Amino acid sequence: MKLIVGLGNPGKQYENTRHNIGFEVIDELSKRWDIPLNYAKFKGMYGIGHWKRQKVLLLKPLTYMNLSGESIRAVIDYYQIDLEDVLIIYDDLDLPVGKIRLRQKGSPGGHNGIKSTVSHLGTQVFNRIRIGIDRPAAGMSVPDYVLGKFRPEEQAIVKETVIKSADACEAWLDRPFLQVMNDYNS
Numbered sequence: 001m002k003l004i005v006g007l008g009n010p011g012k013q014y015e016n017t018r019h020n021i022g023f024e025v026i027d028e029l030s031k032r033w034d035i036p037l038n039y040a041k042f043k044g045m046y047g048i049g050h051w052k053r054q055k056v057l058l059l060k061p062l063t064y065m066n067l068s069g070e071s072i073r074a075v076i077d078y079y080q081i082d083l084e085d086v087l088i089i090y091d092d093l094d095l096p097v098g099k100i101r102l103r104q105k106g107s108p109g110g111h112n113g114i115k116s117t118v119s120h121l122g123t124q125v126f127n128r129i130r131i132g133i134d135r136p137a138a139g140m141s142v143p144d145y146v147l148g149k150f151r152p153e154e155q156a157i158v159k160e161t162v163i164k165s166a167d168a169c170e171a172w173l174d175r176p177f178l179q180v181m182n183d184y185n186s
Helices: 018-033 065-079 112-121 142-146 152-174 177-185
Strands: 002-006 039-041 044-051 054-061 086-092 100-105 125-132
Touching (some): 002 065, 002 152, 018 054, 018 142, 044 065, 054 065, 065 086, 086 112, 100 152, 100 177, 112 125, 152 177
Parallel strands (some): 002 054, 086 125
Antiparallel strands (some): 039 044, 044 054, 100 125
């Protein structure tokens, strides 16, 4: 079974914010693959289904960003999922809006959701898709920025980026992550 996790914060007030772009990719995959997120357990919302003969679990942790690792660890333990079969999708301040970067390992940087994930998994080695949200303008706090919505002129780029990230997830179900990483990072 493959586990695809999108990081974000639960609640209407966080919908369509920069920090919730991981949730948006999970929503896109849920629609594409007709896998409803109809289970509430493991401190998250999730759905299980199949795509191209591959069993897939889509997860949105509902712990708020800073505790995302709790939900991810619980799902991995319950379903006995190998770490190489996990893919985590999240926002990244160090990439421009519209840019995605696939990695197999790396430090959390300043991302609290990834800090929690690393802490609960006990490793920095897991597949990830980082989605660029850019940095805030001078004088704006990072929390206000990441919890804010994309500007109107960014909306089309963000939609394309969500689609491209979902395409990368589909590619991963067909090919080794390293190959997908090389294809999407070039």
